[in-house]
Amino acid sequence: MQPTSHAFKANAHQALGNANLQKALGLMRSGFPGRRAAALARLPEFEALREQGKALKDHVLENLDFYLETFEQNVIARGGQVHWCRTPQEARETVLAICRRLDAKTVTKGKTMIAEEIALNDYLEQHGVTPVETDLGEYIIQIRKEYPSHIIAPALHLVKEQVAESFRRTHRDLDPDRTLEEAPTLVAEARAVLRQKFLAADVGITGANFCVAETGSTIIVTNEGNGDLTQTLTKAHIVLASLEKVVPTLEDLSTLLRLLARSATGQEFSTYTTLSTGPRRPEDTDGPGEFHVVFLDNGRSAMLGTEFQDMLRCIRCGACMNHCPVYATVGGHAYGWVYPGPMGAVLTPTLVGVDEAGHLPNASTFCGRCESVCPMKIPLPKMMRHWREREFERRLSAATYRYSLRLWAFVASRPPLYRAATALASRLLGWIGRPRGRFRSLPLAGGWTQGRDMPAPEGRSFMSLWAERRKTAP
Amino acid sequence: MSEAREQILGTLRRSLKRGRLDAGRRAELEARLAAHRRNLVPARAAALDHAGQVELFVRMAEEVQTTVARVASAAEVPAAVADYLSQRNLPSRLVMTPDPQLDGIPWSERPMLEIRRGRAEDADQVGVTAAFAAVAETGTLMLISGPDSPTRNNFLPDTHVVVLRRDQVMASYEEGWSRLRAAQGAGALPRTVNFITGPSRTGDIEQRLELGAHGPRRLHIVLVDDGAAS
Numbered sequence: 058m059q060p061t062s063h064a065f066k067a068n069a070h071q072a073l074g075n076a077n078l079q080k081a082l083g084l085m086r087s088g089f090p091g092r093r094a095a096a097l098a099r100l101p102e103f104e105a106l107r108e109q110g111k112a113l114k115d116h117v118l119e120n121l122d123f124y125l126e127t128f129e130q131n132v133i134a135r136g137g138q139v140h141w142c143r144t145p146q147e148a149r150e151t152v153l154a155i156c157r158r159l160d161a162k163t164v165t166k167g168k169t170m171i172a173e174e175i176a177l178n179d180y181l182e183q184h185g186v187t188p189v190e191t192d193l194g195e196y197i198i199q200i201r202k203e204y205p206s207h208i209i210a211p212a213l214h215l216v217k218e219q220v221a222e223s224f225r226r227t228h229r230d231l232d233p234d235r236t237l238e239e240a241p242t243l244v245a246e247a248r249a250v251l252r253q254k255f256l257a258a259d260v261g262i263t264g265a266n267f268c269v270a271e272t273g274s275t276i277i278v279t280n281e282g283n284g285d286l287t288q289t290l291t292k293a294h295i296v297l298a299s300l301e302k303v304v305p306t307l308e309d310l311s312t313l314l315r316l317l318a319r320s321a322t323g324q325e326f327s328t329y330t331t332l333s334t335g336p337r338r339p340e341d342t343d344g345p346g347e348f349h350v351v352f353l354d355n356g357r358s359a360m361l362g363t364e365f366q367d368m369l370r371c372i373r374c375g376a377c378m379n380h381c382p383v384y385a386t387v388g389g390h391a392y393g394w395v396y397p398g399p400m401g402a403v404l405t406p407t408l409v410g411v412d413e414a415g416h417l418p419n420a421s422t423f424c425g426r427c428e429s430v431c432p433m434k435i436p437l438p439k440m441m442r443h444w445r446e447r448e449f450e451r452r453l454s455a456a457t458y459r460y461s462l463r464l465w466a467f468v469a470s471r472p473p474l475y476r477a478a479t480a481l482a483s484r485l486l487g488w489i490g491r492p493r494g495r496f497r498s499l500p501l502a503g504g505w506t507q508g509r510d511m512p513a514p515e516g517r518s519f520m521s522l523w524a525e526r527r528k529t530a531p
Numbered sequence: 532m533s534e535a536r537e538q539i540l541g542t543l544r545r546s547l548k549r550g551r552l553d554a555g556r557r558a559e560l561e562a563r564l565a566a567h568r569r570n571l572v573p574a575r576a577a578a579l580d581h582a583g584q585v586e587l588f589v590r591m592a593e594e595v596q597t598t599v600a601r602v603a604s605a606a607e608v609p610a611a612v613a614d615y616l617s618q619r620n621l622p623s624r625l626v627m628t629p630d631p632q633l634d635g636i637p638w639s640e641r642p643m644l645e646i647r648r649g650r651a652e653d654a655d656q657v658g659v660t661a662a663f664a665a666v667a668e669t670g671t672l673m674l675i676s677g678p679d680s681p682t683r684n685n686f687l688p689d690t691h692v693v694v695l696r697r698d699q700v701m702a703s704y705e706e707g708w709s710r711l712r713a714a715q716g717a718g719a720l721p722r723t724v725n726f727i728t729g730p731s732r733t734g735d736i737e738q739r740l741e742l743g744a745h746g747p748r749r750l751h752i753v754l755v756d757d758g759a760a761s
Binding site for chain 1: 731
């Protein structure tokens with residue numbers, strides 16, 4: 058998809074006026090954070106697990122080449138194949154080539170953010186292969202021709218009336234007078250429609266939450282069971298994974314699994330955790346005939362060793378966005394690409410460029426909640442600041458902004474000048490603002506005063522009071 | 532694509548400011564892989580004796596809408612299954628995996644149950660399978676694929692009934708891996724390992740929990756208390 062991250066301000070403005078979105082975001086605020094907190098309260102070891110998980114991912118990143126090669130050897134030993142792709146284009150071509158060789162007409166898909174990242178659906182459709190999303194949220198946004206607004210709840214931005222409208226428009230062979238008012242009927246309808254797709258599909262594509270080097274297994278974590286039907290009933294199972302998903306052993310996997318569901322949905326464990334190792338065995342009566350792992354780099358190998366390396370610890374739980382005041386106000390689509398929220402504000406500039414996505418690291422109140430809930434302790438605010446610095450260095454921000462910052466730096470780094478300037482400004486503003494006690498608008502701060510009044514300064518600055526106190530103190 | 536492989540691994544090593552790992556470091560990492568060292572395992576289940584783990588398993592399973600019926604011996608399993616189905620007005624025709632773990636159960640004593648052994652198809656409404664193990668910590672079943680236990684039987688039928696022996700309940704996922712390695716040999720996993728914690732569900736419409744998204748709407752465990760099946 059074409060990113061619209063450059064239009065963040067306009068996107069956010071629109072989002073604020075979207076009543077359905079605001080209702081849906083209200084449901085998120087009252088749901089995810091409370092459920093996560095309750096799950097953590099039941100597991101006294103959570104904080105210790107978090108430390109172990111972080112250390113484990115750091116260990117993997119330091120030795121990533123070794124673990125990737127080991128994983129590859131073991132996939133091959135179990136009869137599977139590994140495809141290495143530098144770019145989204147190489148990954149798309151690899152998937153299409155497998156589909157063509159198997160003469161595939163339709164492919165079912167479990168939820169995969171890598172497929173979103175490489176815009177796989179559009180590409181397959183253009184080349185005569187019909188992709189069918191089977192995660193309910195992904196299916197809803199596919200028939201609405203939208204993209205996900207949340208990495209674990211793709212249709213979070215919608216209310217049930219919008220889903221019902223989309224189902225009526227798409228499922229035209231069903232009775233037009235049927236009732237579709239409540240969630241259970243919508244879920245039942247999607248189940249019946251998609252069951253036929255599962256049975257008819259030629260190839261199944263899923264993502265991977267983890268890849269285990271020791272055994273060559275890929276792991277998906279779902280609640281619906283769609284990823285399992287996707288990979289079990291088809292001729293081939295294609296797994297899309299990014300490089301940093303690999304973990305050493307099954308024991309290491311277990312540690313990360315204990316962190317994932319609790320951080321994401323507040324569940325003790327997701328309903329289905331599935332390990333897939335190679336194609337079906339000769340004596341098996343079901344399972345895919347072929348097993349392919351498509352590794353996507355797309356700039357990740359170059360993130361290692363930079364100030365953004367920590368981002369590669371991300372296990373895509375979504376806790377950062379669930380707890381972000383900015384995300385909770387504007388929703389995921391305002392971010393303009395597939396990864397929204399705090400993790401998207403760091404990752405999107407890496408993947409699509411800071412020229413396109415420079416607004417995202419600025420869309421933060423720096424309250425630090427994202428970092429405090431991140432199971433991998435990723436310093437998201439710090440990395441957003443790195444992007445702001447780069448944006449400043451590359452002169453991508455507005456000229457007035459840069460000159461103001463430079464002026465501020467000049468004054469702030471000279472204490473006598475700073476004190477004199479603030480004393481003068483507070484006296485002047487206090488004098489002008491005395492009649493009302495506040496300012497409804499101020500030059501150069503229109504954006505700030507649009508939503509609130511600025512109180513007029515009363516008296517002297519803290520610095521001058523402090524100096525006086527020290528002089529008179531015994 | 533091997534050119535892409537070399538380039539990706541090359542970039543990766545350059546970013547890490549080193550070349551290929553030397554033999555000594557590789558040996559260390561190989562040893563780490565082979566050691567299967569456990570990280571922190573929560574005390575919740577690990578600190579209990581086996582009876583306590585079984586109780587915890589039942590409690591955790593019921594918390595996520597799994598239903599559990601406890602029977603004293605394998606001989607009582609057919610009646611428990613028949614009762615469960617009739618109480619809920621579910622069909623008494625069922626598909627059962629050819630798993631030898633289910634062989635010792637006297638199914639013929641309940642002629643009302645119409646049983647087909649084999650792979651589940653779309654029309655099958657009720658499925659019965661065995662399990663490999665179960666994890667008390669989160670009320671999770673561990674099922675593995677094989678010639679006698681096709682994966683689709685865990686997902687296609689609307690109602691999934693699992694016959695579980697008491698001695699299959701263990702504290703943690705880590706114990707599951709140890710048992711699996713002992714049964715299959717280290718590094719030789721079956722095609723599919725399914726951890727199942729409750730019936731299929733979704734929260735994708737207004738974040739309201741709905742059961743039966745794509746997999747079974749009902750998950751019922753018949754827990755056999757006398758240990759070995761027969």
